Amino acid sequence: MRNYKVPTLTIAGSDSSGGAGIQADLKTFSAIGTYGMSVITAITAQNTQGVLDVEDLSGKIIRKQIEAVFNDIYPKALKIGMVSNPEIILEIVSTLKKYNPKFIVLDPVMISKSGYCLLKKEAKDSLIKHLIPIAYVVTPNIPEAEEISGQKINNLEDMKNVGEKILNLGPKYVLMKGGHLEGDAIDVLIGKDTFEIYKENRFNRKNTHGTGCTLSSAITSHLALGYDIFESVKLSKKYITEAITHSFDIGKGVGPVNHFYEFEDRIE
Numbered sequence: 001m002r003n004y005k006v007p008t009l010t011i012a013g014s015d016s017s018g019g020a021g022i023q024a025d026l027k028t029f030s031a032i033g034t035y036g037m038s039v040i041t042a043i044t045a046q047n048t049q050g051v052l053d054v055e056d057l058s059g060k061i062i063r064k065q066i067e068a069v070f071n072d073i074y075p076k077a078l079k080i081g082m083v084s085n086p087e088i089i090l091e092i093v094s095t096l097k098k099y100n101p102k103f104i105v106l107d108p109v110m111i112s113k114s115g116y117c118l119l120k121k122e123a124k125d126s127l128i129k130h131l132i133p134i135a136y137v138v139t140p141n142i143p144e145a146e147e148i149s150g151q152k153i154n155n156l157e158d159m160k161n162v163g164e165k166i167l168n169l170g171p172k173y174v175l176m177k178g179g180h181l182e183g184d185a186i187d188v189l190i191g192k193d194t195f196e197i198y199k200e201n202r203f204n205r206k207n208t209h210g211t212g213c214t215l216s217s218a219i220t221s222h223l224a225l226g227y228d229i230f231e232s233v234k235l236s237k238k239y240i241t242e243a244i245t246h247s248f249d250i251g252k253g254v255g256p257v258n259h260f261y262e263f264e265d266r267i268e
């Protein structure tokens, strides 16, 4: 059900190498078939080998970007990715509250795959106190969920317990991603009366730059297209699995997942 006229928005950081952040989000929106818009929170100098530097944008220009978008093209769903400091978080929360969007998908980005800290230490409390409560669905990976809850996660039972703890912070759903555990790639969706398991084979691939950004953008797109949370997660899990399976070598380090493998045989 592609509908390129359905607007979606990403509020996130720019990845100069195009594998994660805003760039991954817009590729995902396009590949799934929604109209992607962006509010940039920070500029990273980044490639497949790592993050070299970061400059945060001011709260003021972030607020103005959000206002410019919402006052003209109201997105059906939006995602939030890298938001590195408390000022940025508070500005985003207070601005979004004016528009009251229904579907906020929050990917609580903390540390890049290459090990760079994308969320400043002092921003963790604001994330927990102000941003998580306004989310429709929060999508932490295991280390992020451990950081938010202060609890260790070793297995599915722990994922469920910690997920419930995060749910008590106020979002409607928590999708905990099991990419960092061993064995199958298992994600769990936790809601008030919900516990759903989404399981796929784990593929031994080097190029997994941007997996988290891609999954949250895929969920955003599907929610915008009118699917419910269960179908949105199911279709998005399928999307990220295919994107990982078809990931490719580009650059000297951890390459990106592939959003356009369906079109590959059309390219000369």
Ligand SMILES: Nc1ncnc2c1ncn2[C@@H]1O[C@H](COP(=O)(O)OP(=O)(O)OP(=O)(O)O)[C@@H](O)[C@H]1O
Residues within 6 Å of the ligand: 020, 112, 113, 140, 141, 142, 177, 178, 179, 180, 185, 186, 187, 200, 201, 202, 203, 204, 205, 208, 209, 210, 211, 212, 213, 215, 237, 240, 241, 244
């Ligand atoms: N090797 C793999 N094979 C199959 N699926 C995977 C693999 N690694 C991760 N996934 C899946 O990819 C999605 C993203 O999970 P992951 O835990 O990698 O997120 P993340 O750590 O937030 O990503 P990022 O580091 O890009 O922010 C999840 O659905 C997860 O199960």
Ligand SMILES: Cc1ncc(COP(=O)(O)O)c(N)n1
Residues within 6 Å of the ligand: 012, 013, 014, 015, 020, 021, 022, 044, 046, 081, 082, 109, 111, 112, 113, 114, 118, 208, 209, 210, 211, 212, 213
């Ligand atoms: C701007 C930005 N946002 C998010 C990530 C996380 O992605 P990954 O963990 O795959 O490095 C990133 N590296 N850069």
